[in-house]
Each structure stands twice: as structure tokens, then as C-alpha cells.
Amino acid sequence: xxxxxxxxxxxxxxxxxxxxxxxxxxxxxxxxxxxxxxxxxxxxxxxxxxxxxxxxxxxxxxxxxxxxxxxxxxxxxxxxxxxxxxxxxxxxxxxxxxxxxxxxxxxxx
Amino acid sequence: xxxxxxxxxxxxxxxxxxxxxxxxxxxxxxxxxxxxxxxxxxxxxxxxxxxxxxxxxxxxxxxxxxxxxxxxxxxxxxxxxxxxxxxxxxxxxxxxxxxxxxxxxxxxxxxxxxxxxx
Numbered sequence: 401x402x403x404x405x406x407x408x409x410x411x412x413x414x415x416x417x418x419x420x421x422x423x424x425x426x427x428x429x430x431x432x433x434x435x436x437x438x439x440x441x442x443x444x445x446x447x448x449x450x451x452x453x454x455x456x457x458x459x460x461x462x463x464x465x466x467x468x469x470x471x472x473x474x475x476x477x478x479x480x481x482x483x484x485x486x487x488x489x490x491x492x493x494x495x496x497x498x499x500x501x502x503x504x505x506x507x508x509x
Numbered sequence: 510x511x512x513x514x515x516x517x518x519x520x521x522x523x524x525x526x527x528x529x530x531x532x533x534x535x536x537x538x539x540x541x542x543x544x545x546x547x548x549x550x551x552x553x554x555x556x557x558x559x560x561x562x563x564x565x566x567x568x569x570x571x572x573x574x575x576x577x578x579x580x581x582x583x584x585x586x587x588x589x590x591x592x593x594x595x596x597x598x599x600x601x602x603x604x605x606x607x608x609x610x611x612x613x614x615x616x617x618x619x620x621x622x623x624x625x626x627x
Binding site for chain 1: 614
């Protein structure tokens, strides 16, 4: 089974500064159809999860363009270009084809 | 507006059963895979079960497979999760979500809390 390892587990950031978090897989995530079904979710304190990014880098409508996803193979990254207070929460990557979540990265101001 | 509203959670004794419900609105329910994801207190997200559009393809997490049944009623825009022989470690918030493709859960409910305790 694929294991997704997120790092860091805790990410202290300064408002207005960039932030970056990693999701690494034990196996290549490239699907036989040529897509990589690596998705990112944000969970603010006390809220349900919310999808931010799907298929590595496609940003959901309504998600600020300061969020971006990248990567290929086994290494993936979620970047926030300028952190805002509303970005506080836990971020999870998910390999959709295996229904496997990473353990989460907690973004803290 | 898409809405997913879960219900059926509560306090149950170890060994008991619960049937969780999720009522959907705002999209064509019968065209969508649906999934259940849970989150134990202070822990991360864990996929539990999913079901295809007509209910002919369904699966549950290995750790709960013998105790889990997912079903749906497209006439009522509802998906259900039956959990039997509940254990303390099943204590969690259970979310239902729509799955447009391969885990791209685009809409989530508010969750329903299940507490297994004597």
C-alpha cells in the first residue's frame, strides 16, 4: 500500500510570508491513465475539510490564487505565496486512487 | 447550493450499532459516487467507505470491513453507513462527501459525532 508522508507536521509561519509543505509517497502516484490523483484539503479549526487542489495543481474555484500545488512522481508540494490569518489550519494530501490521506501539516501563525 | 447533511451520530456502548445518514441537495445525487470519511478526536482524516452511483460497487476500510455496510437510496438523495460491533476506536466525527472522481472530494457535510463508550 502507498504511504503518504507529510512534512513538516507543524509549520509556524509569519503573516505575509510564504509557506511550503511537502507530501511524499512511497510509490509513484502516476496513474495508468496519465493523471496523478493527488489532492489537497484544508481544515480550519472547528470546520469540515475543504478541497483546495485536485490532480496535483488544479485549484478549486473560490480558492485564492496564493495557493498552488506542484510535483510529480513521489514528491508533491503545496505552497502559499503570502500567508493570511484565515489560512490557519491543518492541510492534508490525499491519494485519491488509494483513498489514503497524509497525516496532515498544521499551519500556525 | 450543494448541501450534505449528516445525522445519526450519538453515544453508543461498545458492541452496539449505529446507522448514519447523509441527505444531499443541490446536485444530481444519482450521478455521484459518495464517500464517508472519519476523524478521531485530535487525529487526521481516514477514508471509511464509498459507493458508486447505483450502489452496485461499494467498499469499506479494511479495519472495519466486517462491521461496515454502505448503502444509498437515490430516490431520497441519501447515503447511509451502518456500523456494527462498535469499538472505542470507532469514536470519531463521520463526514460524508461527494466524490466526482478518484478522491477529489469536492463537497463535505458538517459531520456527525459518534462516541463509543461505556
